[in-house]
Amino acid sequence: MIRGRRRETGDSAWTSSSAERAIIDIGSNTVRLVVYGGSTRAPIVLLNEKVTAKLGREIASTGRLADEAMALAMRGLKRFALLLGDLGIKDVETVATAAVRDAANGPEFVEALRAAGLEPRVISGEEEALLSAHGVIGAFPDARGMVADLGGGSLELVRVWDGQTSSATTLPLGTLRLADHRPPGRRSEANRAEMRKNLDKVIRKGGWDLTATPASDHGTLYLVGGTWRAMAVLAMEVCDYPLSDPHGFAIEAGAAMELAGQVAASESDALKGRDRISSMRAEKLPDAAVLLQSLLTQVAPQRVVFSSWGLREGLLYDRLPAHSKAQDPLLAGVGVFANQRGSSLTLATRMAAWTLDAAPAREHGSERLRLAATMLALAAMQIEPNIRLPQAINWALHKRWVGIDGKGRAMLAAAIAANGNQLSHPSELRALAEDAALEEAVRWGLALRLARRLGGQSARSLESSRLVVDDGTLVLRLAESHADLFGLPTEKDMKLLAGRLGMGWRVDVVAESAL
Numbered sequence: 003m004i005r006g007r008r009r010e011t012g013d014s015a016w017t018s019s020s021a022e023r024a025i026i027d028i029g030s031n032t033v034r035l036v037v038y039g040g041s042t043r044a045p046i047v048l049l050n051e052k053v054t055a056k057l058g059r060e061i062a063s064t065g066r067l068a069d070e071a072m073a074l075a076m077r078g079l080k081r082f083a084l085l086l087g088d089l090g091i092k093d094v095e096t097v098a099t100a101a102v103r104d105a106a107n108g109p110e111f112v113e114a115l116r117a118a119g120l121e122p123r124v125i126s127g128e129e130e131a132l133l134s135a136h137g138v139i140g141a142f143p144d145a146r147g148m149v150a151d152l153g154g155g156s157l158e159l160v161r162v163w164d165g166q167t168s169s170a171t172t173l174p175l176g177t178l179r180l181a182d183h184r185p186p187g188r189r190s191e192a193n194r195a196e197m198r199k200n201l202d203k204v205i206r207k208g209g210w211d212l213t214a215t216p217a218s219d220h221g222t223l224y225l226v227g228g229t230w231r232a233m234a235v236l237a238m239e240v241c242d243y244p245l246s247d248p249h250g251f252a253i254e255a256g257a258a259m260e261l262a263g264q265v266a267a268s269e270s271d272a273l274k275g276r277d278r279i280s281s282m283r284a285e286k287l288p289d290a291a292v293l294l295q296s297l298l299t300q301v302a303p304q305r306v307v308f309s310s311w312g313l314r315e316g317l318l319y320d321r322l323p324a325h326s327k328a329q330d331p332l333l334a335g336v337g338v339f340a341n342q343r344g345s346s347l348t349l350a351t352r353m354a355a356w357t358l359d360a361a362p363a364r365e366h367g368s369e370r371l372r373l374a375a376t377m378l379a380l381a382a383m384q385i386e387p388n389i390r391l392p393q394a395i396n397w398a399l400h401k402r403w404v405g406i407d408g409k410g411r412a413m414l415a416a417a418i419a420a421n422g423n424q425l426s427h428p429s430e431l432r433a434l435a436e437d438a439a440l441e442e443a444v445r446w447g448l449a450l451r452l453a454r455r456l457g458g459q460s461a462r463s464l465e466s467s468r469l470v471v472d473d474g475t476l477v478l479r480l481a482e483s484h485a486d487l488f489g490l491p492t493e494k495d496m497k498l499l500a501g502r503l504g505m506g507w508r509v510d511v512v513a514e515s516a517l
Contacts, residue, residue: 021048025314026082028115028122030058030101030176031154031282033075035082036314037091043140043326044335044404045318053078054282057111058155058178059100067105077115083119085366095317096122099130100155100176111170121502127172130313131158135167135314138224138309140310141249141404142333147221148301151312152229152290154178159210162224165327171208175201177229180289181501194266194292201296211300220397223303226312232283234308236276237261244430245408246400249310252407258306259298265291312402332405336374339401340381350377353453359470360448360499366439371410372446372509374403375417380459382418394418399430408434413443420447421454423498447501452478457487468517476500476507481514 023045024037032052040046057074060068086094096115102108103124115122125133134151139162151158157175161168175183183194183200205211226232234248240261243251253261266271266288273284298306319327337347354369354376363372375398382394397412406414412434416427420443427440449469457463466484469478478496480487488509500507 021089021091023318024086024091025317026079026094026096026120027314028057028075028079028098028102028120029154030061030099030178031056033078033082034056035085037086038318039091041334041338041448043329044317044331044338045315046335046339046402051078051082051085056178057481058104058141058176061101061104061155062174062179062182063469065105066107067101067111072111072114075111076118078113079120080118080126082484087119090491094120096120097226097313097317098122098124100127100172103443104155105129117180125160127156128170130156131160131170131172132167133320134158134226134312135160135162135170135316136319137311137313138162138226139167140223140315140319141309141311142307143331143405143416144397145222145224147223147303149224149226149309150297150301151229152177152225152227152293153386157293159208161447163221169209171210173204175204175293177286177290180286180293184289184292189267189269191267197289197292201293202300205296205300210391220301220303222252223258223297223301223306224309224410225294227304229283229286230294231308231310232279232287233261233265233291233294235278235507236265236273236287239276242433243408244399244433245411247310247402248308249402249404250307250407252305252307252316254305255298255303259295262294262298263292266295306401310402330370330405332374332403333370333377335403335405336377340377343381344384345377345381347377348462349459350380352461353380353450356453356464356467356469357446357449360476360503361445363446364442366409366435366442367413367446371406371413372417374406375414375443375446376450379418379447380422380454382422383454391419391422394422409439413446416440416443417447417450419439420444421451422447441502445499448495448499448502452492452499455491455495457484463487466517467512471503471505474505476503476505478507478509479517480509480511481517482511483514485511 020039021037027034032054034052036047037049038045039048055071056068057071057075073249102111112122135149138145138149146163149160149162153176155176155178157173160170184197187193231248234251238251268288270285273279273287274281341347354373363369378397382390385393395415395418398418399411412431415431431440466481468479496507
């Protein structure tokens with residue numbers, strides 16, 4: 003039997019890419035298995051498989067799970083159970099949401115799941131909302147505003163601020179139920195307007211009319227769910243956004259309303275031909291867009307952020323002890339990733355400290371971002387030179403990191419490139435960050451290049467030297483025992499960094515006690 007253990011774990015566990023824990027999410031539209039590895043604070047997905055069973059498709063009309071849908075779901079779930087057994091994964095949590103929760107024959111389905119070796123937990127609408135919110139908080143520690151998690155059977159709404167939640171609500175507005183709020187007949191502007199009025203009523207009845215409250219209190223609307231992410235993909239395509247991951251994509255509320263209007267007026271068949279939009283999502287996007295129009299009107303956020311972290315990540319986040327929750331998710335994720343690729347985290351931290359005086363984070367970056375850049379740049383040095391920079395820049399721009407925005411990704415890429423002596427910026431970086439931010443990151447990378455090449459990344463070379471700025475001059479101080487480290491490569495690196503800093507430079511050979 004696959005048991006759903008909810009043990010707390012520190013960050014010493016799950017620090018590799020081995021498959022150690024899994025979540026089975028039995029939703030109204032899909033049943034999904036996700037296997038996780040990596041850091042507990044920033045887990046990575048090792049296996050993600052779903053079956054589009056549409057368990058909730060007849061809830062509104064019959065109040066029951068359809069027999070065909072249950073059979074399809076069980077076929078997938080039995081496969082999941084077998085996979086988990088073969089992989090040796092015992093830490094499995096199985097949760098069921100709106101369809102199973104609301105169906106008259108939900109208890110029978112739960113018994114069938116138990117007979118298949120699973121231990122499902124049917125969660126309430128309030129718990130579903132809170133778990134989604136905790137997933138958002140895990141990805142965006144400074145989240146402030148409202149989370150809207152759109153599933154197949156329900157829409158969960160919850161306020162978030164300073165790591166706290168309140169007003170968790172579930173509404174019967176999942177993608178499988180939205181059509182019930184659309185008047186009969188062909189889609190038209192009048193049809194959509196009537197649907198929007200119907201949705202407005204449901205949202206207001208749920209206590210979410212914030213139009214009379216100060217705009218400063220509304221914060222950000224965080225959209226969770228595959229249908230919302232499909233809408234983000236459309237928005238990214240329209241604006242020629244240079245990144246590929248919709249997680250963290252942000253737009254102003256006015257732009258979101260314009261996007262929702264365009265998608266609501268689209269035909270599903272036309273959306274099916276778009277890259278990265280599945281047929282299933284395309285069918286639901288126009289109605290979901292009308293729902294987004296209603297949310298934007300009733301909640302009146304200042305901006306919209308799309309989150310790939312939701313209920314499943316909330317389950318993982320809730321298991322963490324307080325000290326693990328307090329960890330920086332970007333550094334947790336990058337740290338494990340770099341360590342797996344042969345980059346010593348201790349060395350990265352030492353090099354970040356060694357370069358601090360000459361190239362600190364200033365107005366555009368932060369020390370956490372500079373440390374992340376250092377870790378990724380050193381990990382890139384483990385790759386063959388002919389593919390090193392393109393691969394590492396792809397890591398920076400397109401790997402799913404959490405706790406970072408597009409500007410931060412561009413700065414990571416610029417620092418990595420400068421560490422490899424590539425100082426020109428491709429257009430995608432300039433589209434994400436201003437020149438001053440990229441220049442700051444270039445200085446990080448050049449300082450790291452100097453530190454790395456000075457002594458072949460040896461700890462002793464860092465202990466026997468210092469890089470400082472003294473009265474407007476870049477100074478490399480070398481202990482007498484290591485004076486010969488100042489070779490031609492070091493001279494070139496000093497000149498290059500000093501030139502970007504707009505300073506002169508010199509080398510001082512001193513007694514080790516004077517360092």
